[in-house]
Amino acid sequence: MTADARFDVTTTTTCGYCGVGCRLEAHAVGDHIVAVSPAADGPANKGHTCVKGRFAHQFTRSRDRLTAPLVRENGELRLASWDEALDRITFDLTRIKAEHGPDAIAGLASARATNEDGWAMQRVFRAAIGTNNIDNCSRVCHSPTSYGLRKSVGLSGCSGSFDDIEQSEVLIVIGANPTQAHPVVGARMKQAALNGTKIITVDPRRTELADVGALHCSLRPGTNAAFLNGIAHVLIRDGLVDEAFVRDRVEGFTALADLVQFVTPEVVEEITGVPAADLVQVAHLWGEARTGSIAWGLGVTEQRYGSECVQMICNLALLTGKIGRPGCTLMPLRGQNNVQGVSDIGALPDCYSTYRPVGDESVATLFEATWGVPLRRERGLSLPEMLDAAIAGKLKALWICGYDIGQSDPDTAKVEAALANLELLIVQDIFENETSREAHVMLPAASFLEKTGTFTNAERRIQLVHAAAAPPGAAKTDLEIFQLVSARLGHELPWSGPEDVMLEIGALTPKFAGVTYERIGRGGLQWPVAPDGTDSPRLYEQSFALPGGKAQLAAIPYKPPGDEASERYPLILVTGRRLEHYNVGTMTRRTANLELLPGEWLEIHPDDATAHGVADGQQVEVESRNGRIQVTARLTERIAPGHVFTAFHFPETRTNLLIGQSADINTSCPEYKVVAVSVTPARVGSGAARTHAVVA
Amino acid sequence: MSTPGVKLTMDGAELEVAPGTTLLEAARAAGLWIPTLCFDDRLAPFGACRICLVGVEGAKGPVASCTTEARAGMVVETQHALSRRIARNVVELVLSELPVPPAPHTELAQVAQRLGLDPTAGPAAARWAGVTHEPQLDHRHPYLALQHELCISCGRCVRACDEVQGAFALTAVGRGFHANIAAGLGAGFAESSCVSCGACADTCPTDAISERLLFDLAAAPDHRGAAR
Incomplete structure (x- = not known):
């Protein structure tokens, strides 16, 4: 990069928005970031970025930033010194631990913070507090992906790289809208389509990629399993299986063949609404192509049988040998910048880093030797279990780092009831948010542009994050905060900075053995990383990471989703994301992205609008079994009749009041994608509310 | 299985490049500077600005290096005098149409500077002073x-x-x-x-x-x- 006289300092770092992991050049004048441009050599973004990464940096300078700790006194949050806030935390945590035991305390690590921050937090909980009650927001997004991939092929991550996109003859995009939610990968997919890659989109909405794709399959929400098993049926029926690959590298073929034998295209049409001929065409496009990849998002995972559907996605790659070679990749599109990493490093109630069970004696003793304290062998509480325990009065303290469960988790009223029942709620964040309404202590943290460490993107690539500006006021990095608290709890975290943390991660994690900041450099490292620094852009070239080295086909039948349309609730609501805003919007709503997209709306098909007496631009009431909200209706033919869509970027919309307790059977990931609702013109004086009384 | 490379001579040095490599790519790989204006690594070569001209032995005139593929036995001169004169004149013409000099950080200003022009001179000083674009x-x-x-x-x-x-x-x-x-x-x-x-x-x-x-x-x- 040539020096540009307009700027004082230019810092190369990694984007803190979505899981694509764009490398950025952040340009500062004085203490402020004034511009961000894409790094030309970014492996995922190749000199490109999106409206969030490039432009949405003004939030760092927002007047709303937390610049000092806050403590609650007489019901109000007031400014406090770090000493006062930390004393209060230490006193209360110590008291609660003495009175109720360490399991009355739980923590939620941030998928927005660095690997080093996450590592520090899980060490505070495991070693300083003495509980495995640590989880992160992958619980509500891609935990089913992690589960499914580990069952089918072995490792919790993309089997290849984004570079496989351009090398794929066929690309199936299921339950994902990358041009909105992962814009740079979306742009790469769109360009691939324009250059000949045949894209098959599978989604209740006609997405932008569908417009450039070979085929769009608009299926009913919650019926992915039928669709996927139907493709397996046609692959087997029409001789499109790679028999040598299945014979040599895969187990479970007979069981799968038996199961899908009767899942004919006609049966699938009945369940999914996708024409039988289209299903056959998808199977043939996929089976006959030399190379092909499958990308999926939360439209697969955030369902009752999401984790099983991930295994069924793996089935399609395994049946046709489309894995472990160029242009053949299983590509989960991870939502947040470091949701891959915070899970990899073990901010999970049941696992140490790289998904090693907390009950594994050899692993636990290794950690005990390094940390110098006894560690628990039994798993801790997952996020939904934490909320239940809080409502039941068993969980007394919750420490939440960079995660607004008050806006993003399902069943908002229940979340609020849980938070209100705590004796100590610590919220460590960059802004006040919906969660912090109940906080007893707020700790001001540094944003991704103000700290150093690493993020791991959706292709398992560990990339460096460098501070491009100083945190505002008295805000500190998450790592510094965890070190301060841990020391007060009597467990020193012996690091002089984030680089030391990564060395500890490497020493305790064989799959990270060769990771150093120097080796990460500008190009990143895709784990597993051997002790000599050799990384793994492509997994499973020779064998799978499962006992015997063989992949596992999953023979699992389709089961109906947790919710379905009824006379009272005739439409199915799907929730999702929009390009201009990011997740709960605390950052993007504090930038000019708000001018580009100032509010929320409900997408509804014109036929449904007519049937329910709704006009374009009208305020409507959306009611589910769980709650009701008001939002503006917009008519569009991009969504199939029978379905409606909205996002959750605006706290005033309170979209997640509508979502109930239905969740993935294996991982408790909430079913955000299938909610039966009614849509009616809004009545005057009727606001957002829970439909029935709060259980607590 | 690597395909045989293409051997050519550039500014007197022997180079071997992969088939399909353009003269501009070959020059950049060899650390030689050729001015460009309409070129961007992220985009397909366009060949519009005529700044990246080079001399090729036996060619009728200067050729655009961004769109010309290297061929076996080519003898290329990146510092070709006529090519550079054309490039300089093109940039001079471009500058003469602007109502204000381009900002120093812009690629246009930097290319002009490197071609020996004064990007800060402004339209009044241009050899072809005349109408400039209205600010809009x-x-x-x-x-x-x-x-x-x-x-x-x-x-x-x-x-x-x-x-x-x-x-x-x-x-x-x-x-x-x-x-x-x-x-x-x-x-x-x-x-x-x-x-x-x-x-x-x-x-x-x-x-x-x-x-x-x-x-x-x-x-x-x-x-x-x-x-x-």
């Missing part, structure tokens, strides 16, 4: 500022929008001196299919498309004080 500022987008008078019709923004993002929000309009770019056929970025990725501003060699915040900073008398 479009500030309607929250992030992107369009200064149409600085457009040199290199087409980079239009191609970045098409080839990098795929939004197809920008078009080339007009002919000759009136050639320019339009967002959303003139309705502005906000009313177009623009997704605000900023690829156009990133590639623009003159700041005809730039970021509003940077534009405002540059316009402020003490631009350091303006960074709130």
